[in-house]
Amino acid sequence: MRAVTISGDGPTAKLTTSQVEPDEPGEGEILVDVASSGVNRADLLQRAGLYPPPPGAPAWPGLEISGTVARLGAGVSDRRVGDEVVALLDGGGYAEQVVVRASQTLPRPDGVDLVDAAALPEAVCTAWTNLVDTARLQADETLLVLGGSGGVGSMAVQLGHALGARVVATAGGPERAARCRELGADVVVDHRTEDVVDAVRAATDGRGADVVLDVLGGGGLGDNVRALAPGGRLVVIGLQQGRTGELDLARLMAKRALVTGTLLRSRSPQEKAAIVEAVGEHVWPLVAAGRVRPVVHARLPFDEADRALGMLESGEAFGKVLLLP
Ligand SMILES: NC(=O)c1ccc[n+]([C@@H]2O[C@H](COP(=O)([O-])OP(=O)(O)OC[C@H]3O[C@@H](n4cnc5c(N)ncnc54)[C@H](OP(=O)(O)O)[C@@H]3O)[C@@H](O)[C@H]2O)c1
Secondary structure: OEEEEEEOOHHHOEEEEEEOOOOOOOOOEEEEEEEEEEOOHHHHHHHOOOOOOOOOOOOOOOOEEEEEEEEEOOOOOOOOOOOEEEEEOOOOOOEOEEEEEHHHEEEOOOOOOOOHHHHOHHHHHHHHHHHHHHOOOOOOOEEEEOOOOOHHHHHHHHHHHHOOOEEEEEEOOHHHHHHHHHOOOOEEEEOOOOOHHHHHHHHOOOOOEEEEEEOOOHHHHHHHHHOEEEEEEEEEOOOOOOOOOOOOHHHHHHHOOEEEEOOOOOOOHHHHHHHHHHHHHHOHHHHHOOOOOOOEEEEEEHHHHHHHHHHHHOOOOOOEEEEEO
16 A cells, blocks of 8 residues: 655655555454545654654554544454544554554544544544643633644634633734634734733733643743633643743742643553543534534645645644645
């Protein structure tokens, strides 16, 4: 089968379409004919050799796909050949076929095109588990989504809104801000021209945000704690601005705030299955009702994989970029 593999090393590594051997589904696994594969920032790191796939995963990138079930491994009873599914992967999604644990798949949600459905698994699972499991976001709380225009952020804005929270999102520029508003953001802060902490305070009568979802990390840590309300929760899920920052512990204590971080890819199969199951139960009905939808910036063929990753790297993408075999 064809897969998008990494050739070369380090910052000059490229993605090329090549022939690889497909896997066979083992116990509890299914083989899926891929319709579309979602592109993630982790793939940029993997291409540069900085984020090796976990043991057992294929060498090529790809954390999520949509497609059609082609074959069942032993012991799989809740999927049928021909079912249209989406899957959260440990890796290997940039290929014509992929083997995945059935427990990390969900049926294609009603009302969503099969190709576009690949925009959902990673962003929805990340947004759901961080907002609900980790941050315990409540209806009528204020959620600040840093990077509301991104793949994860555009989903977090929609989910936060659907969960009844008041959503403040950041976006780079007026067009991106307008699109965040369309997704359900009550207030959008243009981080290029406005001070985010001041804007969050102004939007909350000085109180701050109950939950901050942070895709940036690094030196923003201090400001993000300043943006928190008393009892607030800051969840760091991305390090686009670096892995270290300075934390004012006195401010943290005074606010009785929590700062934490999570990673999805390294979680156990059981934890991933639990997140996927919760998403199927709680988010899929919202998708079927049109209240949460995939946000697709571009659909590109495998041969343009480097261009697809470039759309994330340059900041051009709003929402998700998809690769099609
Ligand atoms: N921990 C996990 O389990 C997990 C899972 C999935 C993803 N992630 C990570 O989460 C991060 C976001 O992923 P993604 O797929 O959403 O990436 P993405 O689609 O490339 O989005 C990145 C976002 O960052 C925003 N941004 C860039 N510079 C900014 C700045 N200086 N201030 C404010 N916002 C800025 C961009 O918005 P504007 O250009 O509009 O400002 C854009 O919305 C990545 O680092 C990814 O690796 C983590």
